[in-house]
Amino acid sequence: MQVWKFGGTSVGKPERMHSIRELLENDSNRKIVVLSALSGTTNALLSIGESAKAYDEEQAIAKTDELKAHYDQFITELYATEEGLAKGKEIIESEFGFIRSLVGIKPFTIKQDKELVAEGEILSTKMFQAYLEEKGDSAVLLSALDFMRIDADGEPEMATIEEKLVGILNQHTDAKIVVTQGFICRNPREEVDNLKRGGSDYTASLIGGAIRADEIQIWTDIDGMHNNDPRIVKRTFPIRELTFEEAAELAYFGAKILHPSTITPAKLRGVPVRLKNTMQPEAPGTLIANQSSDREIKAIAAKDNITAIYIHSTRMLNAYGFLRRVFEIFEKYKTPVDMITTSEVSVSVTIDNSEHLEAITAELREFADLEEHDRDQNIICIVGNFSADKEGIALKVLDAMKNIPIRMISYGASEHNLSLLIHSKYKSEALNVLNERLFYYEDAMKNIFSAQ
Numbered sequence: 001m002q003v004w005k006f007g008g009t010s011v012g013k014p015e016r017m018h019s020i021r022e023l024l025e026n027d028s029n030r031k032i033v034v035l036s037a038l039s040g041t042t043n044a045l046l047s048i049g050e051s052a053k054a055y056d057e058e059q060a061i062a063k064t065d066e067l068k069a070h071y072d073q074f075i076t077e078l079y080a081t082e083e084g085l086a087k088g089k090e091i092i093e094s095e096f097g098f099i100r101s102l103v104g105i106k107p108f109t110i111k112q113d114k115e116l117v118a119e120g121e122i123l124s125t126k127m128f129q130a131y132l133e134e135k136g137d138s139a140v141l142l143s144a145l146d147f148m149r150i151d152a153d154g155e156p157e158m159a160t161i162e163e164k165l166v167g168i169l170n171q172h173t174d175a176k177i178v179v180t181q182g183f184i185c186r187n188p189r190e191e192v193d194n195l196k197r198g199g200s201d202y203t204a205s206l207i208g209g210a211i212r213a214d215e216i217q218i219w220t221d222i223d224g225m226h227n228n229d230p231r232i233v234k235r236t237f238p239i240r241e242l243t244f245e246e247a248a249e250l251a252y253f254g255a256k257i258l259h260p261s262t263i264t265p266a267k268l269r270g271v272p273v274r275l276k277n278t279m280q281p282e283a284p285g286t287l288i289a290n291q292s293s294d295r296e297i298k299a300i301a302a303k304d305n306i307t308a309i310y311i312h313s314t315r316m317l318n319a320y321g322f323l324r325r326v327f328e329i330f331e332k333y334k335t336p337v338d339m340i341t342t343s344e345v346s347v348s349v350t351i352d353n354s355e356h357l358e359a360i361t362a363e364l365r366e367f368a369d370l371e372e373h374d375r376d377q378n379i380i381c382i383v384g385n386f387s388a389d390k391e392g393i394a395l396k397v398l399d400a401m402k403n404i405p406i407r408m409i410s411y412g413a414s415e416h417n418l419s420l421l422i423h424s425k426y427k428s429e430a431l432n433v434l435n436e437r438l439f440y441y442e443d444a445m446k447n448i449f450s451a452q
Helices: 014-025 041-053 057-078 082-103 110-134 158-169 199-210 244-252 263-269 322-332 357-364 393-400 424-451
Strands: 002-006 031-035 139-141 177-181 184-186 192-194 215-220 241-243 273-277 286-289 297-313 340-342 346-351 368-370 374-384 408-411 417-423
Touching: 002 014, 002 199, 014 031, 014 057, 014 110, 031 110, 031 199, 041 057, 041 082, 041 110, 057 082, 057 110, 082 110, 110 139, 110 177, 110 184, 110 192, 158 199, 177 199, 199 215, 199 263, 241 244, 244 263, 244 286, 244 297, 244 374, 297 357, 297 424, 322 346, 322 357, 340 408, 357 368, 374 424, 393 417, 393 424, 417 424
Parallel strands: 002 031, 002 215, 031 177, 139 177, 215 273, 241 286
Antiparallel strands: 184 192, 273 286, 297 346, 297 368, 297 374, 340 346, 374 417, 408 417
């Protein structure tokens, strides 16, 4: 059994839902199909929620009616029969009736907000399953709220997910296509919750791991993961193979095609993940598995909105327990550290979440001196196979960056990651010079010498 996930742009137009059905029809594997909300819907629902929280019910209803009009038009192009259209209208009237009831609740709390945002995935999956039924396909709709669970820290409860999902699937062994929602789940209070923005990828991986799927396919509008950011760098190319570790590094450090949490459940169960393009389904995409090609440098990614914190021990030499005290504070405020460099009496760290920065620095100052923070920084991450016996990796990277100021370097903690901290004003220049030097320079030199 395979798990196929389709994002918002892949389901954002009626003709794209038609194309998804064709893809499913042309593949003989039994599948669980995970859908995101239609593109633009989540933002629209968040906007409705903002109006409701501001007690502007009139504006919230106006925004709701505007979104409903989009769906009313959508189903006229999605369904081809009167029966199909009637079913589509029934779904829309029911779900938008629920949305209107939510925005009328006062006070409008986070509980209602999460129920509201979940409607995006509920709408897309109900509409799509009704479309498959109209076409006579063997398809069943499973609510993710019946099996997807998170704990008090927002982490998935893998054992519970597996037990519930396998039990439900055993009741639908005749269905060739099982449709369910990405992103949404329930928390320990049995309330509707979610896996945060982008969590549909995570849903697909959690499901794939739970059922030991043959493969997880993430379908987007891009031909696999590229070696660099194609929005900034002109000469990029799709990477055909990555290891789980390499893909995880790229996702965490800025590769937009993949949610950072996606890789973990798949890796734990050894389930391959394939990134595919709904606009070019014939393209091979990117395969993420335990092994990949032996190319040393695979890709480059950039992580934005980084803050660097420079901490100096006031006890000077041999400050036992200093690092422990530093990281206990970051742990207390649940603020992950991306990069770290240390010396005898100092430690520099970077964070991408500044929500608790003032509280963190106030506690750090109780036992350390702090320099002024560097804000508006970028982490440039070079990913590949950098095992200890590899020669010249750092030299190639630093030579390419010789005209760009580097504030921090992290290398050696992982066999797959070399990270550089620079000011964001150098981001575009850094990505382009690294791209040319690391992926094209050596090939050009080889061609020159072979021609002589």
